[in-house]
Amino acid sequence: MEKLKKGDLMEFYKREIGVSKPRNFSRRISASEAMVKRLDLYGKLTGHEGCVNTIDFNATGDVLVSGSDDRRVILWDWATATSKFSYPSGHMDNIFQTKFMPFTDDRKIITASADGQVRLGLVLENGRVETKKVGKHQGRVHKLAVEPGSPYILYSCGEDGFLQHYDLRSNSSSKLLRCSSFTENNKQSSSIRLNAIVIDPRNPNYFAVGGSDEYARVYDIRMYQLDARTSSDKPIDTFCPHHLVKKHDVHITALAYSNTSELLVSYNDELIYLFQKNMGLGPVPLSLQGEDLNKLEKPQVYSGHRNSQTVKGVSFFGPTDEYVLTGSDCGHIFIWKKKDAKLVRVMVGDRHIVNQLKPHPCIPVLATCGIEKTIKLWAPTSKDVTPLPPDVQEQIMEANRRGREDHSRVTLTPDMIMHVLRLHRRQALAYIERRENLGDVDSDDDDDDGGGGAYVLGFSDGEEGENSECSIS
Template sequence: METTNFKRSKHGFFQEIINREMIISSPQTFSRHFSSSQVIVEKIDLYGKLNGHEGCVNTVEFNFNGDILVSGSDDKHVMLWNWATKTKTLCYASGHLDNIFQARIMPLTDDKRIITSSADGQVRLGEILENGQVKTGRLGKHQGRVHCLAVEPGSPHIFFSCGEDGLVQHYDLRCGSALKLFHCFSFKETNSPPLNIRLNAIIIDPRNPNYFAIGGSDEYARVYDIRRYQSDGSNVSDEPVNLFCPHHLFHSNHVHITGLAYSKASELLVSYNDELIYLFQENMGLGPSPLSLESETQLRNEEPQVYAGHRNSRTVKGVSFFGPKDEYVMSGSDCGHIFIWRKKGAKLVRVMVGDRRIVNHLEPHPCMPFLATCGFDKDVKLWAPMAGDAPALPKNLKKITESNRQNREDQSPATLAPDVIMHVVRLQRRQMFEYVERRYSRPDLESDEEDEDEDYISGLTNDITFSEEYPGENFGDCKIS
């Protein structure tokens, strides 16, 4: 059956070429069908590597035209690449005091303005001057790591940030400062003050830029309407207009969201830590609050499409669409592989080795069937359709997916007694304070790997402030985020 399907899709692909040569189909139609052809996706393979960073690369993004690629790394440097020639065109020190988690080129700025976020809690701007020098400055600050930035589609001025302190901030480069919109709080019913949600992802709906979604340390992807918030920041309440969550994860205490993506049709893609990836249609929302919904109403909602086979546990992984009409879904994995599924039906169509350890981020080209990826390796990898007879799916695919599934299930949460939980919390806090004291008192940190576990524990808290005078660190190995 698989061979028959391949032949049918292959025949359809060559028929598109014939139609193009006979001027039966337009260049735009041919380009769209070419890029979305499963034959092309199955041929995607390693095109090249971009070497230059001295730490693992956490973020890559194409500019609006797709000819320039920007990357950011644990080495605190930002690099611009001509990916077609595999050459570095610019490298500058970002001014961050810790690992860069995201770098984005602002549209309609002639690729001269680059915004970045980092584990140091800062959001910074790099401006490329006429003489080729880069001026950097801080735009905003969070009390915790800032994993994600969201740029308003087509705007050279407006973007948002979210941090592990639960704060969402709005930026207008014409003002040069940050506006605090609101803190995101947990929906859990407790007698104590509400807890901040540690935010990992923020994304703007390209079809309706007034709406943006955020996700973090609970099971709900929250959608907000920016028009509800005053320009002076006086309305600081956390008031989502809609929530998205799979039924079996309602009121879950062991999952959190690491990545979000909107399709061109406003479908919302949600990637969960040590769970799976889910695709929600607009009509699958739960409303503004899960506490006000009856279980029967929730169960009547249609279930989202599910994408399985990978594992998302050790790092904060992104998720993305691929294809001119978002025909595919992509994700990295803890097993070092890149997974590509058909969006409709969730059939796995391509699996390839993308990193020696973990693939964190995948960035599709804006108009061609190319993509860039990054992970624990210190390079950026480029992928494109290549001639060759290599199988689209590895022979040991069943072993890979079964290992990912088994490891995920082995990490399912155990039930602990309250006194055991309190003991663990006390140990974590003690380790965190010891780590902070050592971090700011020792100018000669030995290695990232030595402090890796302690750094992860510190990321679980919301009350850490970052020193503006942090002296720097060794970038030999990536930190688990």
Template sequence: MAKRIGSDEGFTEIFNREVGFSHPRSISRRISASEVLILLLTARIFLDGYITHSLSLLLVSGIVKKLDLYGKLNGHEGCVNAVEFSSTGDILVSGSDDRQIMLWNLLNGTRTLTYPSGHCENVFQTKFIPFTDDRTIITSGADGQVRLGQILENGKVETKRLGRHHGRVYKLAVLPGDPNVFYSCGEDGFVQHFDIRSSSPTTVLYSSPFTHGCRRHHSSSRIRLNSIAIDPRNPHYLAVGGSDEYARVYDTRRVQLAPVCRHIVPDAPVNTFCPRHLRETNSVHVTGLAYSKASELLVSYNDELIYLFEKNMGFGSSPVGISAEKLQEMEEPQVYTGHRNAQTVKGVNFMGPNDEYVMSGSDCGHIFIWKKKGGKLVRAMLGDRRVVNQLESHPHITFIASCGIERSVKLWTPVSNDVMSLPENIEKVTESNRVGREEQSRVTLTPEVIMHVLRLQRRQTSAFTERRYVLTDVDGDEENEAQFISGLVAGDDDSSERECNVS
């Protein structure tokens, strides 16, 4: 069972009062009156209209600076890669390297359900399907599977595979307000469309490097997709990012649904985003995307920085051939600095009633929170002994869930009176991150060298695979090594495909 968050259940009382379940006098004495007032005012700011926008920002800023570790949810036996709140905010779902899915009751900090996901490898994404009473959960993982978990009335869970990519599937995107439709993106370069009422997925689009024009699908001409996000103001707009420097936005009305096929013509985006200095560099890739409520696109780069793009900052359907004069005229995106994103595929997210803040994990183990406007770092917290991967904000109040290399989910609430908004050593931390990032950029390999290394790895994988099938007794470590090499190559999709016996 999970460890209880606290004996006085302070957060429980705040939550209960916020949703109208308890009388004000029942709030724990440990939570100061000023903190409760700030929490309640913040939740009502844009409903009641009694407080000006500038004052509301001041109140939210005070809350962010008070964020501190409130408790941990223990139970997983591997790194926790995914967390998400339910629409009401009282349940959290998590997925891990242990391939287990866990549901947590946030009102008392206990684990209410655990079930095997059916994935053969690490679980990378867990999401609730809306309007299903938190009983329908979709997952994706390193085995390329996209799976559905259905919680029955008797408490048992039925799982099944909905579809599969050739390569890892890091992210899923649920169509807002739809209890049936969602999308997945994979390292095979495909975006797949799922309707849980249907027996099989359909291909929405395929991403290819701009320099390859209209070449058909090939292992060297695809964008290995890491992230996907849906514009909340226009759900037809789908943003994806992966193994090059561009975030691509597609209009799903302009693509034709078709059976999943490996040989299709790449689709053209309606807009592309990239900082000017990274354009056509082939030295970075996108790890995380997020849309704000105002349709701003947040893009996090591997071993680079985080950028916020407005719609008018895009290159259009193709960034190729844009004149130097036009590039100079384009407005630069807001940038967020201090963290480092090199070791894992990190997400990025917004926080606040109107997405006033941007937050990200870091290789240094810290959680970084910046003001969206201006990019000022306002809060940094040590969230993991090694790496913080994912951060999720509560849908209604200032409350964050984080996960990383450690085996627990951490919860953060504005309950501290004596914590410093920025650690004393923050300058040393950010400088260390900057130096590491710049040193890594100096040894960036050219595309020709990378392709040469991949060809060598492919030959080694083929030789190893042939030897594996000849031998009658294969050592387990060697098998793991073969899978690891295949994962690195991921160029021959058929060779990396592995079957799973769990239905």
């Protein structure tokens, strides 16, 4: 057992005599390194028939919602490892995100998918679930962002480069802006394929997006009309590690804001960086010279994992965001102390790849998912403090480092390019065939149910269609 630190006995004493408030005591204990080192597998949630791509707790933390390659949404009583109910989402491809809308008694669930649709699931009083399309992108939609405290307002970002705004009261969506690449010498800009969007919890007017280039962009919603044709896509600030500026072979897979507006940025086949608000490059990062970059404070760096094969998430953990965590291609969960980037835990989270992680909103519990069809729950139930694996440096982290370096040295030959094109063509044909088989091809202007319908909890009137295989996106 780990020895008590000098101040721990006084903490317990103050708690017993009532000097320390219960909430403050709980937060200190939950933030302790010993608590993180006691995280152990609490349970598994089994019910999906495909890879689980997204998980989210409700505001009180008693219900977990998940979405999968099987195109179904499941609501879980995670504490008892049982499914409350499930329903077919109406999506025609893998679900990438599920979220509860606030202050709706968990009856409104928003989903995003590889089919480009944003859909709303409405749980009715009679136990039925109605789903309908509320928006559409050209290309996949990886992430959604819900305005804090609003049961109506949300945003989506897509691989078409557009950020869309939704007001569920009017059942309409508007293109807010198109995210474009930064260019030099009057070259024509191109759309940035967006993978992530997050809203600053301290100032919900600010939101950050990241995608197919090296810059995390921060926008002020007050500067944009609800029509992309009349809006500028110029951000108010940008963030990027100095050595990645103008480096075109990296892109952003995930973002997270801390409760103090720190921005966490995870790069594909690179590392994770934590930016303070004063570390921005400004709205036009290409205007900075080398000497200007050198004057800026460098972000904190978190390393050891590998983020190559899928669009992985990144998150803070702890009552005041004391830790940073992510999944890895090696199947491990990595947890670092935020302040000094000290690696404190490496846990086996999946036989293949850990994609997404979601901390509980109130207690030190963590939900994770990946290529496997199950959701894993982690809680500080271990009697003993768990050290880092003995081979963490020589085996796990070194293998991940070599993988990153080997990937950066890959040269695409004409044969390799043709092979990739053939795979894309085969995937596109399979997608079209599946849409035709489903007989539910929505047009962009179709704002009705579009493949939705009413379902008794977990049961549809007919077959949902064949289950899709786990895919690496």
